[in-house]
Amino acid sequence: MNSEKKLQVxxxxxxxxxxxxxxxxxxxxxxAGHIPAGMELFKAGDQTQKDIIREWIEESDxxxxxxxxxxxxxxxxxxxxxxxxxxxxxxxxGIPRFSLVLxxxxxxxxxxxxxxxxxDIERNIAPFKNFRLKVESHMVEYIDHKxxxxxxxxxxxxxxxxxxxxxKGWIRYSDKVDEGKFYQLVKENQxxxxxxxxxxxxxxxxxxxxxxxDDIIVVEIHFDIYNKTTKINKNGxxxxxxxxxSSDVTKIDVSVxxxxxxxxxxxxxxxxxxxxxREFDNILEELIFSKAGIRESKEYFNEKEGYNSDFKIPELDxxxxxxxxxxxxxxxxxxxxxxxxxKTNVYIYIxxxxxxxxxxxxxxxx
Numbered sequence: 001m002n003s004e005k006k007l008q009v010x011x012x013x014x015x016x017x018x019x020x021x022x023x024x025x026x027x028x029x030x031x032a033g034h035i036p037a038g039m040e041l042f043k044a045g046d047q048t049q050k051d052i053i054r055e056w057i058e059e060s061d062x063x064x065x066x067x068x069x070x071x072x073x074x075x076x077x078x079x080x081x082x083x084x085x086x087x088x089x090x091x092x093x094g095i096p097r098f099s100l101v102l103x104x105x106x107x108x109x110x111x112x113x114x115x116x117x118x119x120d121i122e123r124n125i126a127p128f129k130n131f132r133l134k135v136e137s138h139m140v141e142y143i144d145h146k147x148x149x150x151x152x153x154x155x156x157x158x159x160x161x162x163x164x165x166x167x168k169g170w171i172r173y174s175d176k177v178d179e180g181k182f183y184q185l186v187k188e189n190q191x192x193x194x195x196x197x198x199x200x201x202x203x204x205x206x207x208x209x210x211x212x213x214d215d216i217i218v219v220e221i222h223f224d225i226y227n228k229t230t231k232i233n234k235n236g237x238x239x240x241x242x243x244x245x246s247s248d249v250t251k252i253d254v255s256v257x258x259x260x261x262x263x264x265x266x267x268x269x270x271x272x273x274x275x276x277x278r279e280f281d282n283i284l285e286e287l288i289f290s291k292a293g294i295r296e297s298k299e300y301f302n303e304k305e306g307y308n309s310d311f312k313i314p315e316l317d318x319x320x321x322x323x324x325x326x327x328x329x330x331x332x333x334x335x336x337x338x339x340x341x342x343k344t345n346v347y348i349y350i351x352x353x354x355x356x357x358x359x360x361x362x363x364x365x366x
Contacts, residue, residue, distance in 0.1 A: 005169035007034045007161065008185070010057050010095075012086045013066035017116055021066050021102070024146055027196060028153035029064075035170060035189050050075075053086065059181075061167045062160055063090035064153065065099040067135055069107045069121040071128040084131050096164050098139040098156040101132070106144050109272065112334065145272030147355060207326050216253045217319065219288055223248055223311045252292045257361065259319065260328060262287045264358050267329065267350040274332050274349030281316060288313055320348070328354035 009029045013022060029036040037056050057063065065087055072081040080088075090097050107123070110116040122128050139159075141152040161167060170185065211217055226242035233239060263283055267275055294311055313319075323329045332347040350358075 005167075007061040007157065007167060007169045008037050008059065009034055009062045009064055009157070010060035010086075010090070011036055011038045011064050011066070012083055012090075014068060014070040014072040014081075014083055017070050017110075017120060018066055018068045020115075020146060021068065021100075021143075021149060024149040025064060025066060025100070025153055026192065028150040029157070030189065030193060030196070031150070032154050032157055034062075034157065035185050036192070037185075050082070053082075054089065057086060057089055057095065058093060060090075060095060061169055062157065063087070063095045063097040064156075065097065065135065066149075067099055067101045067132065069102070069110075069116060069123055071122045071125060071131065074127075081127065081131070084127075084134075087131075087135065096160045096167070098141070098160060099135045100141050100143050100149060100152055101135065103142050103144045106272075109145075113332070147268075147271055147350070147352070210325055211322065212256045212326055214255050214257050216255055217322070218251055219254050219313065219315065219319070221250050221252065221288065221292055221294070221311055221313055223250070250292060252288060254288060254291060254319075256322070256326070258287065258291075259284065259323065260354075260357055261361055263323070264328065264350060264354055265362065267348065268355060268358060270347075270349065272332075272349055274347035277331075277346040277348055280320070280348045284316060284319060285313060326353075327351055328357055 011022060011025050011029070015022075026036045037060055038053070063086075065083070067083075072083045074081050075085055078085055087097065107116065107121065111118050111121075123132075139156065141148075141156060143149055143152060224247050225245045227245040229241050229243050230238050231241055263280065266283060267280070289311065320329075324331070328351060329348050330351050332349060334345050334347065335343070
């Protein structure tokens with residue numbers, strides 16, 4: 001692939017239900033070094049805007065569809081949605097197309113989080129079903145959480161570029177260059193990058209007074225000591241009991257980087273659904289107990305000395321909150337109605353900044 005060739009990627013979808021997914025796709029195209037087009041520049045139902053969309057699709061090298069839960073606004077002349085019209089137009093023009101189709105699990109999660117109203121779901125109407133069948137007859141990636149969009153876009157762009165080596169991209173050396181259009185695209189591309197960078201800087205400023213990276217947090221481990229005693233029961237038989245003797249506290253130093261190294265690589269495997277909090281707690285406890293030289297069972301037994309101890313970390317939730325305040329993790333809740341008692345489970349999932357932190361700490365770099 002010529003690293004100087006930048007493909008113009010037209011991103012098509014319904015709008016209000018897929019704002020976050022569109023943003024993730026835009027970021028992925030920018031990070032791959034290409035130029036996103038389409039986005040929020042157009043309004044469904046405006047004939048003038050429809051003409052502009054046609055022009056942009058004609059000038060694009062690649063067409064990307066994000067198919068969610070809605071069929072979208074319908075063109076009264078063609079009797080199909082504007083999204084389907086864009087998809088068909090790209091096919092007629094011979095523009096390589098690839099599609100990201102959100103899974104039912106993904107859609108259900110959006111409904112649970114009240115990001116999407118169940119009344120807006122149009123997956124069961126005939127036009128949507130027919131459109132989806134059409135889409136699935138070509139190159140498709142199924143998306144079950146938002147973090148998968150970036151990887152899917154990057155992989156699909158690489159495959160499209162490899163299968164279509166004649167894609168011209170920008171700058172089009174074989175054509176007469178429209179310098180005005182080119183510099184307009186460059187400016188829009190740079191503006192988008194600036195917006196993304198400003199957002200990241202704003203988040204950093206919010207956390208600059210918080211402990212992070214190699215900063216040390218002093219963690220207290222509380223433990224109760226139970227002494228081994230021998231008792232005689234009423235039948236004259238001896239038996240062993242461990243009776244409470246005293247309580248004590250030990251302290252260990254743990255850095256924020258140590259916590260993120262232990263937690264984030266596990267968390268990223270669970271995607272947007274996340275890891276149930278009690279399992280997340282266990283991983284963090286194991287890190288702290290290990291640094292203190294305490295066995296993972298949290299319970300230490302010493303037969304020779306004749307005592308055992310029960311260990312606890314009172315500020316465990318505060319440590320987890322620190323990672324939340326650093327924007328590395330976030331929380332989901334789900335109601336378990338299948339159990340005998342209805343209960344709410346808390347899940348912890350990795351954020352986009354958390355994924356970037358993994359790249360900083362773990363990525364194999366050139």
